[in-house]
Amino acid sequence: MARFKKEKSGDLPAISTASMPDIIFMLLFFFMVTTTMREVTLKVRNTMPEATEVQKLEKKALVSFIYIGPPYQSNLYGTESRIQLNDSFRTVADIAEFIYTEREARVEADRPLLTTSLKVDREVKMGVVTDVKQELRKVGAFKINYSTRKKAAKSQD
Amino acid sequence: MARKVPEINAGSMADISFLLLIFFLVTTTMDVDSGIVRRLPPPPDPTAETPDVKERNVFNVLVNKSDRLFVESRWGDISTLRAEAKEFLANPGNREDLPEKKLETIPFLGEYPVSKGIISLKNDRGTSYDMYIQVQNELTAAVNELRDELSRQKFGVKFSELSQEYTDAIQKAIPMSISEAEPEDIGGTK
Numbered sequence: 085m086a087r088f089k090k091e092k093s094g095d096l097p098a099i100s101t102a103s104m105p106d107i108i109f110m111l112l113f114f115f116m117v118t119t120t121m122r123e124v125t126l127k128v129r130n131t132m133p134e135a136t137e138v139q140k141l142e143k144k145a146l147v148s149f150i151y152i153g154p155p156y157q158s159n160l161y162g163t164e165s166r167i168q169l170n171d172s173f174r175t176v177a178d179i180a181e182f183i184y185t186e187r188e189a190r191v192e193a194d195r196p197l198l199t200t201s202l203k204v205d206r207e208v209k210m211g212v213v214t215d216v217k218q219e220l221r222k223v224g225a226f227k228i229n230y231s232t233r234k235k236a237a238k239s240q241d
Numbered sequence: 242m243a244r245k246v247p248e249i250n251a252g253s254m255a256d257i258s259f260l261l262l263i264f265f266l267v268t269t270t271m272d273v274d275s276g277i278v279r280r281l282p283p284p285p286d287p288t289a290e291t292p293d294v295k296e297r298n299v300f301n302v303l304v305n306k307s308d309r310l311f312v313e314s315r316w317g318d319i320s321t322l323r324a325e326a327k328e329f330l331a332n333p334g335n336r337e338d339l340p341e342k343k344l345e346t347i348p349f350l351g352e353y354p355v356s357k358g359i360i361s362l363k364n365d366r367g368t369s370y371d372m373y374i375q376v377q378n379e380l381t382a383a384v385n386e387l388r389d390e391l392s393r394q395k396f397g398v399k400f401s402e403l404s405q406e407y408t409d410a411i412q413k414a415i416p417m418s419i420s421e422a423e424p425e426d427i428g429g430t431k
Contacts, residue, residue, distance in 0.1 A: 105254035112262040119269035133371040135378040137385055141274040201274060204370045211366030213373070221281050231276040232374055 120144070127161075128153035128168050133206040134235035141229060146197050148186040149231075150179070152212055153205030165208045167216065176212075179219040199227040277377055285423060298340040300329045300360045304376055306367025319375055326383035330358050330415070349410045350395060356415070363422040380419050387415050 128151050141147055151168040155161035166173045169182045187195050200220060204213055220228060302322070303311035310317035312325060332339035340358030347353050360380055364373055385400070388411050392400040396407060403411065 101255060102251065105251065105258050108255060108258040108262055112258055112265060115262065115265045115269065119265070119271045122268055122270050133374040135277055135374055137277060137378050137381040138275040139278050141276065144274070147274070199278075201276065206369070206371035206374075208370045209366060210364050210368040210370060210373055213370060214364075214366065217281060221284050224283070226281045226283065227278075228281055229274075229276040229278050230374060230377065231274060232378075234275055 124149070124151075124168070124171050126151065126156070126168070127171075127173065128155050128166055129205050130203055131206055132203065132231055132233050135230075135232040136235050138232055138234050139229075141199065141201065143197070146190065146194055147199050147201050147229070148183070149201050149203055150182075150216060151203045152208050152216065153203075154207070165205070165212050167212070176215045176219050179216060180223045183220070183223045183225045197227075198225065199229055200225050201229045201231050203231045277374065277381060279377075279419075282420070294359065295341070297338055298357045298359055300326060300358060302326075302360060302362045302376060302380070304362075304364040304368045304372055306365040308369055308372040310376070319372075319379060322376065322379040323383050323386070326360060326380055327387060329360070330356050330383065330418075331387055332356060332358070345413070347410050347413050349407060350414055353414045355413070358418060360419045361422055362419060377419075381417075384415060384417050384419075388412070391415060 130151060130153050152165055153168075154163050155166050155173070161173065167175065167179075169178060174182070183200070187198060190198060202213065202216065217228070220226070301311075301313055302317070305311065310319060310322065312322065317325070329339055332342065335342075340356050342354035342356050344352050345355045347355075362376065362380065364376075388400045391414060392398065392403055392407075392411055395411075396403060400408070400411060
């Protein structure tokens with residue numbers, strides 16, 4: 085009798101959660117290694133077009149980004165495509181200064197290797213992009229990269 | 242004798258690490274930056290004369306404001322653009338209306354007829370960026386496929402798997418000759 089009672093008594097033993105921190109830390113390290121810090125807060129929509137013939141951007145530290153697209157807060161900023169440099173809306177005239185500051189921030193040896201990555205929304209009209217490209221030509225930032233998402237190459241033949 | 246040291250309660254450790262994890266999830270991005278790489282030409286020199294390029298050496302691609310293609314003075318289509326560009330650049334049958342070739346000595350390849358063809362791309366201010374990228378993509382694909390074919394034929398491997406000096410040789414044999422026309426409303430005179 086007593087033996088039966090002993091087995092029935094007490095609640096279920098608590099499940100040990102001791103390994104939970106380890107698991108989460110593992111996840112955390114995974115994320116820390118595979119991701120990069122977000123640099124700017126996007127103020128423009130940025131759905132990039134897809135392309136198959138893409139190349140990876142080699143050195144992230146040598147890339148400056150120009151974002152072009154319709155603003156998110158269209159009630160405040162309208163629906164016309166805007167240019168975003170760093171964290172604020174700018175005009176084409178500000179691009180030269182932006183490129184100069186980007187250049188100043190780099191080591192002398194790296195300056196000719198600077199790439200400008202154009203992150204342009206797919207619905208933007210080419211007029212704005214052409215203006216930006218002309219401006220980049222004027223300041224001598226010739227290496228550019230049209231940022232796109234990678235589309236799986238359709239099988240030829 | 243030796244008293245057991247009471248265990249430290251590690252119950253909140255999971256919460257702390259969760260917090261850190263969520264912080265990283267929010268502040269970081271995972272996307273790898275990739276895109277189509279281009280080199281812009283330096284600004285035109287007003288004193289320099291425009292180089293004389295023969296009509297047969299230029300492949301004109303125009304995109305209008307309603308995203309329609311105009312290839313070599315005919316309506317074109319994005320699905321056939323790649324093949325057309327390839328045929329133009331390679332000129333397999335040595336046709337009279339397709340670009341001339343110039344024999345050049347290239348390391349590893351020997352004498353190779355390098356095409357003088359140039360693809361000239363022009364777009365309207367109203368062209369959508371998506372269409373522009375599609376066109377750029379098809380033209381790049383044409384060049385890349387030609388390079389791939391030559392690489393397979395000469396070295397038996399894909400272009401992307403070649404070592405640096407072979408890559409340079411192929412790039413010399415099949416140059417990436419895509420030029421963009423000067424925009425008309427800027428720099429007025431042209």
